[in-house]
Amino acid sequence: MNIYQRLTLVCLTTLLTNACQPDPHDTGGAGLVYCVEGSPESFNPQLVTSGTTIDAISQHLYDRLLDINAQTGELLPGLATGWLVSNDGLSYRFQLRENVVFHHTEYFKPSRTLNADDVVFTFNRILLPEHPFHQTATEYPYFDSMEWRQLVAEVKAISPYEVEFRLNKPDSSFLSTLATDFAAVLSAEYGAKLQAENKLPDLDHLPVGTGPFLFRHYQKDVLIRYFRHPQHWRQGSNLQQLVIDIVPDSTKRVAKLLTHECDVAPIPRLAELELLSKRQDFVVDVQTSMNVGYWAFNTQKPPLNNVKVRQALALAVNKQNILQAVYFGQAEQADSLLPPNSWAYQKPQLTEAYNPEKAKVLLAEAGFAKGFSLDIWAMPVQRLYNPNALKMAELMQADLAQIGVKARIVSYEWNTFRRKLTQAEHDSVLIGWSADNADPDNFLRPLLSCAAAVSGSNRANWCDEHFDNLLQQAVNTADLNERRAFYLQAQQYQAQQMPLMPIAHSKRFQVRSSNVSGVAINPYGGVNFAMAGKH
Structure with a gap:
């Protein structure tokens, strides 16, 4: 049995098995299904280094102070519109973007937009052992590997929309660290609510960010469902929903592509690329990656x-x-x-x-x-x-x-x-x-x-x-x-x-249905559907 026959058999079996069952992955025609290989370990990028987790959460739910130009590697404004570095390399001041709206979810309704308190809350959680949320995590692996607590002396608000990081020693990689997927900015107001309710672990399990999508539902080893964040400060996504379909088996992921149950899937087995690249209803994207x-x-x-x-x-x-x-x-x-x-x-x-x-x-x-x-x-x-x-x-x-x-x-x-x-x-x-x-x-x-x-x-x-x-x-x-x-x-x-x-x-490599656009491969990892659309 050749690969096409084997995949077709799997596809038919999948269709027959699910024919009479409601599909939890259905987006009602107004969304996109992204098939991945594993479940996330957390919904907070501060706590992980796993690419599986980062792909599933970071770019969808959160923004960072800085972004990276995928073509040149240049640092770009994100939640920070500008920054100033002192001559001695020990002070970094960031001017924050105004009118950035946090997610409105079933479990949190923000009363204000992002300000300096949120940035201070986010990074002091990692920095200060006395921070109310510091001990809710066993480790902050990326920041620990960068010796964050040894490097950063202080994070403070200069004004409602200006933040200063004071370092103990110069570090020419510091700005790049703030552009990583791990440096997602959280809501201090949400943190205060959870602290008042004695629900501190929810900060990492029921996420609130400013990203293009907001969290709606998660079923371990099955799916994550996100809804469009209608007040995102960037140009809003054309998608009303984004479903992360968790399919560990590569053959089943390809089968779901062939039956169009998946719109996009990363890293297919290279032996299967030839099959998919010959079909007019798919596009295989490839990028030299870091x-x-x-x-x-x-x-x-x-x-x-x-x-x-x-x-x-x-x-x-x-x-x-x-x-x-x-x-x-x-x-x-x-x-x-x-x-x-x-x-x-x-x-x-x-x-x-x-x-x-x-x-x-x-x-x-x-x-x-x-x-x-x-x-x-x-x-x-x-x-x-x-x-x-x-x-x-x-x-x-x-x-x-x-x-x-x-x-x-x-x-x-x-x-x-x-x-x-x-x-x-x-x-x-x-x-x-x-x-x-x-x-x-x-x-x-x-x-x-x-x-x-x-x-x-x-x-x-x-x-x-x-x-x-x-x-x-x-x-x-x-x-x-x-x-x-x-x-x-x-x-x-x-x-x-x-x-x-x-x-x-x-x-x-990434395979997508030919009617999906705006999902470019990033050489620096992660995946972003903020500009994705279906036609």
């Missing part, structure tokens, strides 16, 4: 705490086979965490090609001439940076066997997988990262800094003072040439120490 898929070694677990062992494992894996069998040639080999289109990228001089014989020598030098056993954790979901982690793990398992290393492949349900990963139960893991802005710090610090090891986004659990010092020196200066030099040193050092092995930088 991402990296990698294999992280838990450096706190022997023998992975031995640099020669890590180097041997990296030399034993044939990346070119992975690029063909997993990415179908739609990715380029990664030699660094930074993709080649980053302004700070330079191929590390220490990078070595596939060399199993040298890997055996290194293992012997490390005292493991007869090999050892380890687990490879493989994501159960597709992600942009790794469309098939299980297949990748199988290829690596065969490669490692050639040097005497016995690999066991481990996987769990996605939320369980992420929870156990954060608790560092893994030996090694196939995972990845999609950048939220053009700054190289957005790759290196969340993935490999000591602070990120504490917050949980550093899957290698690697803490190296020399590496951290290089990152710190890079953000201490605004001179691009100086920053580039420090980042080059950091890339070289990472390649030598090998806490993780970069594998691939993948192109980003």
Whole structure:
């Protein structure tokens, strides 16, 4: 049975099964259905780093002080119409946009528009342990990895529409941080209401933002329903509803595309792209994206705490086979965490090609001439940076066997997988990262800094003072040439120490019905339906 016959069979089965049942995903013809691979962990971007969650919530529900030009990476006004940086790099003042309306929902009716109090409330929640909402979250992983509490001295309102951030030290990546999906601005008035009602956790579960859509309903592992925010400060969306249809299985997602139960779906299996691209009722969008898929070694677990062992494992894996069998040639080999289109990228001089014989020598030098056993954790979901982690793990398992290393492949349900990963139960893991802005710090610090090891986004659990010092020196200066030099040193050092092995930088794919417009792929991750329409 070829792929078209198999998908058609699934489509017919789906249609027959649901023929007599009301469809909870129905938008009444006035909306759009976006099919995704997993459920969100939260409805507040402050609390997550998962691309699955960010795609499902951030651009739909919230706005940020700054936006990013998807073509150039330039920072643009968002909720802030302008900003001023002091000469010493320690003060950032933002002039806020007026008449920005928060969501009116069944559980909250705002009495005022956005002002400086909302920005102070949002960022002081992360900054101050005494903030009433600080302890309702166990962690703020992205901000913790950026050492927010060590960096920011104070956030205060200068006037109703002016906010100042005072820093303890200069940080040339600070503005880029405020443009990430994680820096969503919340409602202080909503927070005060929840505090009065002793319902503090609702801030993260029943969201209120200023974004183009407002929250209406969520059923775990089934769907999220958003309604149009009619008073959004930007040009309003043409959609009355946006449904996030949660479909973990790729074949079922494609089946729903074929029956037009889904209007848009991200990261289809590359083997299915040929089928979809030949049909006139679909458009396949592709974009070179700022991402990296990698294999992280838990450096706190022997023998992975031995640099020669890590180097041997990296030399034993044939990346070119992975690029063909997993990415179908739609990715380029990664030699660094930074993709080649980053302004700070330079191929590390220490990078070595596939060399199993040298890997055996290194293992012997490390005292493991007869090999050892380890687990490879493989994501159960597709992600942009790794469309098939299980297949990748199988290829690596065969490669490692050639040097005497016995690999066991481990996987769990996605939320369980992420929870156990954060608790560092893994030996090694196939995972990845999609950048939220053009700054190289957005790759290196969340993935490999000591602070990120504490917050949980550093899957290698690697803490190296020399590496951290290089990152710190890079953000201490605004001179691009100086920053580039420090980042080059950091890339070289990472390649030598090998806490993780970069594998691939993948192109980003999206399939949409040909009657859907205004859904462009963003190279910095996330997806935005604010300008989407159907015709």
